[in-house]
Amino acid sequence: MTDTTTRRGYEGNGGGSLHGKVVAVAGAAGPAGQATLLRLAEEGATVVACDADAGRLAQAVDAARFAHGGATVTGDTVDLLDLEETRAWAAKTEKEYGRVDGLVHLVGGWRGSASFAETDLADWDTLHNLLIRTLQHTSLAFEGPLKRAGDGRFLLVSAVGASKPTAGNAAYSASKAAAEAWTLALADAFRKAGGEGPPPAAAVILVVKALVHDQMRADRPNAKFAGFTDVADLAKDIAGTWNKPADELNGTRLWLTPDH
Template identity: 30%
Template sequence: MSEVITESAVEPQRLVRGRLVLLAGGTSAAGRACARALVAAGGRVVIVGSDAGRLRDAADSAPGTAIEECDLTEPAAVSALRDRVHSAHGNVDGVVHLVGGWRGGGGLAGQSDEDFAALLRSFTALRNVSRSFDDDLRASDAGRLAIVSSTAVARPLAGGANYAAVKAASEAWTRAVAQGYAKSARDAGRDLSAAGVIFRVRSLDGLEEALASAVVALWDDDAADVNDVVIEIGASA
């Protein structure tokens, strides 16, 4: 299932109020926009990143947020992060995965192992974070896991093969998580409460606020309406 959200199509609501949302890799411009929008809507936010200076800057740009320094590619570090978040804030209701970055160009011959290894860190971080906080999201009455992917998955180019492959893997992982949510709810004979969602963008430049609004709106819909859904940000309807 897929839907399109343009830059002005989503009005932030307040149904995220009181929810604890973890922004993994949230020190980017998009992460800061998401943090500000979530706090403005009444959410509680923990920004996670690996650079202490960027974390402090992110917190300054989004007053009311908490910050945690963590290497999300290290399973033990993510487990320790989960314990710290639980101790300080309680269980998590949402994880928004913003770890990413672009490396590419040069056609297929330019797809170096070094670039692939760097890009793969995003997928590794997603696997670690989604597994560590899986129990939280399943236990929440409105758990949400969301990733930011790329339109390159639908139309990969030779010069971006590494990038598209990693994004495709991240989408497959998120869809598998979504299937797990649905199966657990079905097997237990209860309504679905958790959802795995994929946001796709061509580029986040200039669309940070649109993404932030879409993140806030994840809690405005029933889980069944957004689970295993691809939402395109900034595409023409």
């Protein structure tokens, strides 16, 4: 498989209805997850959210339900560091709704240092679990359901640092690079599953410099956040991936930042 890169001219138009789609969101309680639940619900998808933080997850699910009356938005507390628990979540979702059309992987975290020499290798252990192990588990758990649904999407949000690491972000950048490589391997599995035809699903990497949300702006009113992607814009682009054919998207990086 050839890894292709789609530059920032790509935009999900957000106008395509996701009615009838069932989309799972891993790491749904954070700002990006909350924005994604809102957007997917607005587009008519059945949204199945999970997070390890039951309280914040409940708030995110309730907010999406309230904003879009009639939308089906559910939440499950899942330990994504447990492969069998993650598989059980995928199986439960497919059994309950008859299909899974998407998995949006939003589990994040950051650790860094002032210089390369000051890197704390404990940060690698933490980021390995947050950014790599959880992704391994969701991809292994949802590969089958996404292929069976047809036109499925496995979406990873990554960072510019994966391909342009800086001295103080060695552990973070290496973790993101590993997550990207794992996702591209999943894309190759989808390609092979399609045989001579199009893949039954697409694994896609959405690349940002960093994310910004309203609370960050309120906390730092003088900050410019240059090149940052608003979580609402990220959510729009996530929903928009269903507006392009799987064979055009599978194995690509979608750049959502001008600075790369």
